[in-house]
Structure formats: C-alpha cells, structure tokens
Amino acid sequence: MISITIKKASTEDLETIQNVGRETFYETFAKHNSEYEMQKYLDESFASEKLIRELNTIDSQFFIAWENENPIGYLKVNSGKAQTELQDETSLEIERIYVKSEYHGKKIGQILYDKALEIALQEKKKYLWLGVWEENVxxxxxxxxxxxxxxxxxxxxxxxxxxxxxxxxxxxx
Structure with a gap:
C-alpha cells in the first residue's frame, strides 16, 4: 500500500501544479483533441501568470497529493466569487481533481475528493458542485x-x- 500525504499548495508549488496539471490533462484528453488545440489549451491554462493569480485568489485552495517526494495529483476548490459559474456562497466548487494515470485505481482521487468534502463541511456549505466532460466516463x-x-x-x-x-x-x- 502506498503512503499519501495531502498538503495545501502555495505559489512556491507553482511548478509542481503546472507539471502535474499539464501531464494529467494531456493524458486524459489528448486522444480526443487535436495536438494544436491541446498545446494551446495547456499553454494558456497552465501559464505561470494565470496559476499565480489562482493560487493567490483568497476563495481558491489547491492541495497536492504526494507519494513521498513525488507529486501524483492535485485538487482545486473554489468558494464565493472564485467559483467558475454558480458563485453561490452556500456551495463549494471542485474545479479540478487531477491524478496521474499511473495512480488511477489507487484511491488518490478519492482522497482528494474527501479533502474537498472535508472543506465543504468545515465551511458549512450546503452543497458541492463541479463540471465534468460528459465523455469522461x-x-x-x-x-x-x-x-x-x-x-x-x-x-x-x-x-x-x-x-x-x-x-x-x-x-x-
């Protein structure tokens, strides 16, 4: 059994979030999209300036899953005005749960989800919500x-x- 630690991320973790985000997004979606569109999306969505803004947003939180010194996934949650759509004060958005494919089936996604649920309960939210691609079965x-x-x-x-x-x-x- 692997030993996993979940740590809250800060701007010092920018490169880790970029690398894990780019790798996991590419692993999951590259086969369904053109290489050009994938690279454009990865360059824009995981640009340093954009991620620094997200990491510094008061109503957003990032958590990295570590196996020893190896980052294997991360979670991003949003509340209040940081939410991508609903912006309901009574909700918490799970914007991202990204896990490296080699760790699929090892409960890492569940551990990250459980962290989001813990935050929602601590903050007395009424519901969790998210958007997920309909073809990501x-x-x-x-x-x-x-x-x-x-x-x-x-x-x-x-x-x-x-x-x-x-x-x-x-x-x-």
Whole structure:
C-alpha cells in the first residue's frame, strides 16, 4: 500500500501544479483533441501568470497529493466569487481533481475528493458542485459513486472545439 500525504499548495508549488496539471490533462484528453488545440489549451491554462493569480485568489485552495517526494495529483476548490459559474456562497466548487494515470485505481482521487468534502463541511456549505466532460466516463462514474447527480450542462471550449460538460452536485446534510 502506498503512503499519501495531502498538503495545501502555495505559489512556491507553482511548478509542481503546472507539471502535474499539464501531464494529467494531456493524458486524459489528448486522444480526443487535436495536438494544436491541446498545446494551446495547456499553454494558456497552465501559464505561470494565470496559476499565480489562482493560487493567490483568497476563495481558491489547491492541495497536492504526494507519494513521498513525488507529486501524483492535485485538487482545486473554489468558494464565493472564485467559483467558475454558480458563485453561490452556500456551495463549494471542485474545479479540478487531477491524478496521474499511473495512480488511477489507487484511491488518490478519492482522497482528494474527501479533502474537498472535508472543506465543504468545515465551511458549512450546503452543497458541492463541479463540471465534468460528459465523455469522461471514468470521472462521471466516480462522482456518481460519491453521491453527485447531474443538474445541468454547459459548454467547455478547448480551442475552437465545443465540448459538453455535465454539471453535477451533491447536497450536504
């Protein structure tokens, strides 16, 4: 069994978040998109300036999953106005749970999700929500297993490609 540590990230972790983010996004979505659109998205979404802004946003939090000294995934959650869409003070958005493919099936995503749930409960949120690409069956099933239900859809643009994300939420007691 592997030993995993979850640590809150800061701007000092910029390069780690960039590397893990780029690698995991590419692993997950490259086979479904053109190389040009993938590289453009990776360059824009994981640019240092953009990630520094996100890391310094008061209502956003990043957490990195470590196996010893090896970063293997990360979580990004947003509350308040940092949320990408709903911006409901009573909700917490899970914007990203990224796990390196070699760690799929080893409960790393579950550990990161559990961290998001812990934050939502500590902050007395009424629900968690997220957007997930409708064709990412593995992720959709993961969220359903954790009690999320679909409540809407939105368009996610990857370059010139329009893709449909399922918007899912989980009500908290």
């Amino acid at each position: 593995r992720a959709v099933n993961f969220y359903k297993k954790n009690g999320f239900i679909e409540f809407d859809k939105h368009i996610f643009k990857l370059g010139n490609e329009e893709q449909t994300d399922l918007m899912m939420r989980k009500l908290l007691d």
